[in-house]
Amino acid sequence: MSLAIKQSLRKYFIMGSQNCDGDPVQILESAASAGITAFQFREKGVGSLTGDEKLELGKQLRSICRHYKIPFIVNDDIELVDALDADGLHVGQEDQSVEELRKLFPNKIIGLSVSNNFEVTNSPISWVDYVGAGPVFATKTKEDSKAVVGLEWIISLREQFPNLPIVAIGGISTKNAASVLNAGADGVSFISAVAKANDIKKAVNNL
Ligand SMILES: Cc1ncc(COP(=O)(O)OP(=O)(O)O)c(N)n1
Ligand SMILES: Cc1nc(C(=O)O)sc1CCOP(=O)(O)O
Ligand SMILES: [Mg+2]
Secondary structure, three states: OHHHHHHHOOEEEEEOHHHOOOOHHHHHHHHHHHOOOEEEEOOOOOOOOOHHHHHHHHHHHHHHHHHHOOOEEEEOOOHHHHHOOOOEEEEOOOOOOHHHHHHHOOOOEEEEEEOOHHHHHOOOHHHOOEEEEOOOOOOOOOOOOOOOOHHHHHHHHHHHOOOOOEEEOOOOOOOOHHHHHHOOOOEEEEOHHHHOOOOHHHHHHHO
8 A cells, every 4th residue: 555655656746727827637638648646636725716617627637537547636625525536635734634534534545744843743644645745945836835844854754754655845846856756755746847837748757
């Protein structure tokens, strides 16, 4: 189980329509055909869709993930997990507790964000399938992101948890992705590096 999760975390694309200048369906299709290993539907923030429009976009993105046999993870919106038959969900420290979510979704992938040692110490890490650790570098994509943790924190998290599936997030680009993997992350997650790329296939290949 853990090995499969770690492989899925290797190139983990996160996106919602608010992150895209073009059609999100086309963007995910290009990214999936280029080899992303997981996708998170994060329809959230200024300009994002709600209600039926969000659901309809989610269905189209879900179908692409099914076609390419990559996990489809829903961010925050627990009601969409069943509605879209998602493979899992990702929540942060301020979202619903992972103990409750594990009871609701015993067989789904559950990811939890961690941004500092206090959060790690106070999180039920054993209930989750992976952690999203960051922001590793500065990001403009998430307005309420926490303090930058740097590569050093990824190294120390890996030392503390040798087997925990870890995906790094925040400011990850084709130029710095290798350094993040060398620090001990199992994979990189990214929004703008692919959603805003001029050449999506090249960006995915280089990540
Ligand atoms: C893989 C991954 N890691 C971290 C996050 C951030 O989640 P959260 O802290 O809940 O913030 P929002 O994404 O909900 O704004 C993530 N989404 N994915
Ligand atoms: C969604 C998200 N979560 C973060 C965290 O640190 O938990 S940083 C972030 C935004 C990542 O976008 P980009 O790849 O464009 O920097
Ligand atoms: Mg959240």
